[in-house]
Amino acid sequence: MGGRHMSGRANRHRGEVEAVIDGERRILCLTLGALAELETAFAAESLGDLARRFSSGQLKSADMIRILGAGLRGAGNCFSDDEVAGMAVEGGIAGSARVVGDLLTVTFAGDEGANRPNP
Template sequence: MNPARGEVPLMIDGDRRTLCLTLGALAEIEAGLGCDGFAALGMQLKQLTAADLVLVVQALLKGGEGVSADLSGARIDPADAARAVADCFEAAL
């Protein structure tokens, strides 16, 4: 875990995983949510659906660990996931 890089922990299936907002993760999130720029992304992040939250966590996990993961059946506390997402954006921007 490297806080200087903006890495944030999140428990997924009982394992501590690393999320990080990289440029690639940001582009993946924008594309996945259908956003055109930061302003639209900011608005979309304020009203995420559960499916959107999974998409964002998957992108941040790829940014943090460099791996793609199917989180559709994973055990993740939604409040912890939302907090980790917010922390990633705050640490990076």
């Protein structure tokens, strides 16, 4: 597939976060479509179920790939989860976990997450 490089800064009020992935600064966003994709992938009955799963702190590597992939696609990038699995996130696994955590916080924390400063 391939991606679309995003050159602007993330707008946390719109649920966006920014990450350096494969050496390129990219925007990620869990839109309603991306959340629906995750509900299906995780067999969640509702957004509440999805939020509870994510807040458990028990995410597997495959879960992080799905969340990163959905966030990239939600922001207009065209990457499959298989492509995302082969990508390098700045900061390695800790950087990936930070991006996933930021994305989930800004998505599920509402104004509280949106009022955090941009990194």
